[in-house]
Amino acid sequence: MNESLLFFFSALGAFNGLLLGVYFIFFSKPKHFSHSMLGALFLALSVRVGKSVFFYFYDSIADAYIQFGLFACWLIGPFLYYYSKSAVQPKLSLKREFMVVTVSLACFSLIINFLFPWSNYPVFWTYFVRIIYLQWLFFVILTGWMLYRTHDEWFLKSKNRPFKLWI
Secondary structure, X not given: OHHHHHHHHHXXXXXXXHHXXXXXXXXXXXXXXXXXXXXXXXXXXXXXXXXXXHHHXXXXXXXXXXXXXXXXXXXXXXXXXXXXXXXXXXXXXXXXXXXXXXXXXXXXXXHHHHHOOOOOOHHXXXXXXXXXXXXXXXXXXXXXXXXXXXXXXXXXXXXXXXXXXXX
């Protein structure tokens, strides 16, 4: 019974994240780049959580699903950073910078996923997962630094209450 409840609530959390992600990307008003980034962050986190939930409860799931979850992990850091940056500096156009960084990281991850499949190179993936965590750490520190630098201007002087609430 306990494992069934744990699975239910874990899967429910991943599903709710998927719903929120789709909402922020496609249906939120007004349309703003930060809404899309928040939606993408929710989607990536939901895929990450979903992968872990299913891997924990059904360790025989397809390797492709595990790899897709790790691909989503690779994008969590950039989505967090660009969401925060676009919310704090809404007039700054970040779409080009975002596309260059994210497409580069996604291409790198896809190349790794195709050249070194999870099922054939499990030892390699233990190291690559560490690289993913280091990349997350880099973007979390970058986001923290950006928020620290803009703290006075953004949190104390800005009248943009809705974005303050989300940040």
